[in-house]
Amino acid sequence: MNLIFDTESLATSLLCSRCGKHYSIKELRSFSECCHKPLLVDYEAAVSHEKSDLIGRENSMWRYSEMLPVFDKSNRVSLGEGMTPILPMSRMAAKCGYDDLWVKDEGQNPTGSFKARGMSAAISKAKELGVKECVAPTAGNAGGALSAYCAAAGMKARVIMPRHTPMAFQDECRFYGSELILVDGLIDKCGQLANFIQEETGAFNVSTLKEPYRLEGKKTMGFEIAEQMNWTLPDVIVYPTGGGTGLIGIWKAFKEMIALGWISSSKLPRMIVVQSTSCAPMVDFVNGNNHNEPYGESKANGLAVPKAFGQDLIKDVVKESKGEVVAVSEEAIIESALELSKSEGISFSPEGGATWAGLQVLVDLGKVLKEEKILLINTGSATKYMKNILA
Ligand SMILES: Cc1ncc(COP(=O)(O)O)c(C=O)c1O
Ligand SMILES: [Zn+2]
Structure with missing residues (x-):
C-alpha cells in the first residue's frame, strides 16, 4: 500500500526496545522480529514544537497530536478521551x-478507564493502516474500551476475557457489539487464544505491547x-x-x-x-x-x-x-x-x-x-x- 499522508505527527519510525533496530512506521507491525520485544515509536526531535503550541487546543489527549502516531487526522477514532482531572x-x-x-x-x-487512551491511539492507527478486524485478551477494562473504539471505527472486535471477570465488564463488550469469548484462567490464557485467533482469521492482535x-x-x-x-x-x-x-x-x-x-x-x-x-x-x-x-x-x-x-x-x-x-x-x-x-x-x-x-x-x-x-x-x-x- 502506498500511503500519502497529510501529517502533523512527528513520528518517524518504530524501534526495537531491546536493540534499537528501525522498522518502518508505514506498515502494520506487532512486536520486533529481531528480539521479540515491544516496538517503540520514535519522533523527529529536531523539529521545533513549543509547549505554547498547546494553548487553545482541544480538551482531549489529541491536543498532543504531533507526539502521537496518526498521520491523517481523518483516521482519528476519538470519544473525548484524556485531559482527566x-x-x-x-x-x-x-x-x-x-x-x-x-x-x-x-x-x-x-x-x-485509562484503557480508552490506548485504544483510541491503537484503533486510529489500525484504521490508518487498513485493519478491519481486531482481537485482544483483556482483564476487563481494555475489552470494554476496544469494543467501544472498534464500534466507533466500524471494525469487528473479538474480546477474550477470564470467565471470573465481573459481569459488568462482560456485558459492556456485548453492549458495544463485540464478540466475547470467556476462558478459564488468567489473561495469559486469553493471550494464547488471541494468538490462535490472529493466525486463523488474520485479525489484528491488539494485545498489550504486542502492537506499538x-x-x-x-x-x-x-x-x-x-x-x-x-x-x-x-x-x-x-x-x-x-x-x-x-x-x-x-x-x-x-x-x-x-x-x-x-x-x-x-x-x-x-x-x-x-x-x-x-x-x-x-x-x-x-x-x-x-x-x-x-x-x-x-x-x-x-x-x-x-x-x-x-x-x-x-x-x-x-x-x-x-x-x-x-x-x-x-x-x-x-x-x-x-x-x-x-x-x-x-x-x-x-x-x-x-x-x-x-x-x-x-x-x-x-x-x-x-x-x-x-x-x-x-x-x-x-x-x-x-x-x-x-x-
Ligand atoms: C483499572 C486498571 N488499572 C491498571 C491496569 C494495568 O494496566 P497496565 O497494563 O498499564 O499496567 C489495568 C489493566 O487491565 C486496569 O484495567
Ligand atoms: Zn531487536
Missing part, C-alpha cells in the same frame, strides 16, 4: 498528615501530568501495574518532553509499581526473587497479569527513576478503594485503591515522605467492580 485528595491528606497529595482520575475517561500504539495513547497521561501541574512534576507517581503500559508510557512522555525542551531532566518523579500479593510478578522480577507457584487472581482484575511482555521496560523505568516495587494484600486493596471513595467522593477502582495501600507501605518504610508531592493514578472507576468490592 488531577484532583487534590484533601480529606485523606488532612486525616493522614500528607502535605501534597493528588490523584489523576482516569475513571473519567470514556468506558471508565496503545503505549502511545497511554503516554499522554505523562504529557497531561506535566501540563496540568504547570510543567513541574510530582516527586512520586504511584501506578497500579499489570502489563505496565501506562507506567512505561508516562516515562516515555517525560523523556520526549525533555527532548522537546518542555521539562528539565534534573528532577523526574520516582515511579512506583504497585501489585497484588496474589499476582506480583514485577515485584519478583525487579527484586530477582524466584517464584515457583502459579500467580493467582486479583479483585483488582487489571493487576492479574502473570507475565508482562514489557517486563524489561517496566524494570528499566523503576531503576532509571529510582522508584520502588511493592505488593499489597487483596484485603488492603479493597479496604483502600472503599476508604478513598468514601473520603473523597471519587470512584476508586480496586487498582486505584492499590496505589494508596502501596503508598502506606512505602511511607512506613521511610521510602516516601509525607511532605513530598505525591500523585496516585486511579486508572479506572469502581462502577464495574461492585461485585468484587461489595461482596
Whole structure:
C-alpha cells in the first residue's frame, strides 16, 4: 500500500526496545522480529514544537497530536478521551498528615478507564493502516474500551476475557457489539487464544505491547501530568501495574518532553509499581526473587497479569527513576478503594485503591515522605467492580 499522508505527527519510525533496530512506521507491525520485544515509536526531535503550541487546543489527549502516531487526522477514532482531572485528595491528606497529595482520575475517561487512551491511539492507527478486524485478551477494562473504539471505527472486535471477570465488564463488550469469548484462567490464557485467533482469521492482535500504539495513547497521561501541574512534576507517581503500559508510557512522555525542551531532566518523579500479593510478578522480577507457584487472581482484575511482555521496560523505568516495587494484600486493596471513595467522593477502582495501600507501605518504610508531592493514578472507576468490592 502506498500511503500519502497529510501529517502533523512527528513520528518517524518504530524501534526495537531491546536493540534499537528501525522498522518502518508505514506498515502494520506487532512486536520486533529481531528480539521479540515491544516496538517503540520514535519522533523527529529536531523539529521545533513549543509547549505554547498547546494553548487553545482541544480538551482531549489529541491536543498532543504531533507526539502521537496518526498521520491523517481523518483516521482519528476519538470519544473525548484524556485531559482527566488531577484532583487534590484533601480529606485523606488532612486525616493522614500528607502535605501534597493528588490523584489523576482516569475513571473519567470514556468506558471508565485509562484503557480508552490506548485504544483510541491503537484503533486510529489500525484504521490508518487498513485493519478491519481486531482481537485482544483483556482483564476487563481494555475489552470494554476496544469494543467501544472498534464500534466507533466500524471494525469487528473479538474480546477474550477470564470467565471470573465481573459481569459488568462482560456485558459492556456485548453492549458495544463485540464478540466475547470467556476462558478459564488468567489473561495469559486469553493471550494464547488471541494468538490462535490472529493466525486463523488474520485479525489484528491488539494485545498489550504486542502492537506499538496503545503505549502511545497511554503516554499522554505523562504529557497531561506535566501540563496540568504547570510543567513541574510530582516527586512520586504511584501506578497500579499489570502489563505496565501506562507506567512505561508516562516515562516515555517525560523523556520526549525533555527532548522537546518542555521539562528539565534534573528532577523526574520516582515511579512506583504497585501489585497484588496474589499476582506480583514485577515485584519478583525487579527484586530477582524466584517464584515457583502459579500467580493467582486479583479483585483488582487489571493487576492479574502473570507475565508482562514489557517486563524489561517496566524494570528499566523503576531503576532509571529510582522508584520502588511493592505488593499489597487483596484485603488492603479493597479496604483502600472503599476508604478513598468514601473520603473523597471519587470512584476508586480496586487498582486505584492499590496505589494508596502501596503508598502506606512505602511511607512506613521511610521510602516516601509525607511532605513530598505525591500523585496516585486511579486508572479506572469502581462502577464495574461492585461485585468484587461489595461482596
Ligand atoms: C483499572 C486498571 N488499572 C491498571 C491496569 C494495568 O494496566 P497496565 O497494563 O498499564 O499496567 C489495568 C489493566 O487491565 C486496569 O484495567
Ligand atoms: Zn531487536
